[in-house]
Amino acid sequence: MTKPVESAYHDGNNAPSAPPMSASVYPPPYGEQVRYPAIPSGGGDGGRYVDPNALPTAADAARMHGAAAGTADRIVRRIMLVDPINAVGWLGEPRTRTGVADYTYKREITHTGDLIDAPTGDRIGKIHDVTPHRADPQTGLRLSGPNVFGKYETVDGPEVTLGSFELDARKLTVSGTAASVAVRLVYTGACVHDAHVFHMxxxxxxxxxxxxxxxxxxxxxxxxxxxxAWENRVECSSGIRDKDFEPGKMYTIVAVCTEEGRMRLYVDGELRGEGDGLAALPEFETSRTRKEAWCGRFMRPDTSMPVRAGILSVEAFDGALDDATVRAEYSVREVYANVE
Structure with missing residues (x-):
């Protein structure tokens, strides 16, 4: 007689009872977890183990590791100084390139001058779409206005006119995550959305x-x-409204990213915004080199509006400037210029 096939499933009513909680029908690691002997406090076993209550947090451990590796509290060094008043070489024959590919269309761009590193004489950037002229030391080299002729079609359709500095990104290499940028400028008109003072x-x-x-x-x-990348971007606001920046007044803007990825934003030497920044991510990495750097526009010119300002200086640093340095070097008192 053929033996009936037994079901591989229990019908629920005749299911066997569960094994007692003190035992497991499966060997570790699927059943009972392996139990390790308790680690004695104070080191134990002749000092082989560290007291778990004495262990640092992950953040403290990272700082200790940085100190041991010689990466903590690095000396901050300036890696670029742009002086568009005194260190500019205007080209005798501007160089116009046509068919320059941007994100939405092709256009022409005119290289009219070079930004020079005064101590070495090296070129550290290019001036685009600005008519050669002697910049006013009180108002800086303007990136908008009658001497500017760069035409850009915005993503929303209207055409805008702006000038820009294309900085040599190879000279902006940093040692780690920490970096700082300081910009001195005089606003010559109302600030508008998507006006990019600095980008790399x-x-x-x-x-x-x-x-x-x-x-x-x-x-x-x-x-x-x-x-x-962009999906994990973070930002820090100064809390200062665009309409509160006065045309004709000099400002210094300092942005600082620490080695831990935290952010600080200063205006005229005062801390106006700060946040956890990249440090709020579960983990992150940044590159030490950048492929592009601009003053006066974003990576996408079709989402860039004119920076209505004259640039007096741009400084970039390898490392994080501290509060005391920013207060001492970048505080501005009531300094005004004629911007008509």
Whole structure:
């Protein structure tokens, strides 16, 4: 007689009772977890183990590791100084390139001058779409106005006119995550959304950007491609509204990213905004080098509006400037200039 096939499933009513909780029908690691002997406090076993209550937090351990590796409290060094008043070489014959590919269309761009590193005589950047002229030392080299002729079609359709500095990104290499940028400028008109004072990055990754966005002066960062790039961008607002920046008044703007990825934004030597920044991400990485750097526009010219200001200086640093240095070097008292 053929033996009936037994079901592989229990019908629920005749299911066997569960094994007692003190035992497991499966060997570790699927059943009972292996139990390790308790680690004695104070080191135990002749000092082989560290007292678990004495262990540092992950953040403290990272700082200790940095100190041991010689990466903590690095000496901050200036890696670029742009002086558009005294260190400019205007070209006798401007060089116009046509068919320059941007994100939405092709256009022409005119290289009219070079930014020079005064101590070495090296070129550290180019001036685009600005008529050669002697800049006013009180108002700086203007990136908008009658001497500017660069035409850009915005993503919303209207054409805008702006000038820009294209900085040599190779000279902006940093030792780690920490970096600082200081810009001295005189606003010559009302601030507008998408006016980018400074930007450097690698496409959508490794952004370090100072811009007027959504009605406020803001500082934004993004990690490298491996850490999510643009999708994990972070920002810090100064809390100062665009309409509160006075035309004709000199300002200094300093943006600082610490080695831990935290953000600080100063205006005239005063801390106006700070945040956890990249440090708020579970983990992140940034690149030490950038492929592009601009003063006066974003990586996408079709989402760039004119910076209505004259630039007096741009400084970039390898490392994080501290509060005392910013207060001492970048405080501005009531300094006004004629911008008519």
């Amino acid at each position: 990055g690698n496409g959508w990754a490794d952004h370090f950007t100072i811009a007027h966005l959504d009605g406020y002066l803001k500082f934004s960062l993004s990690p490298n491609n491996a850490s999510g």
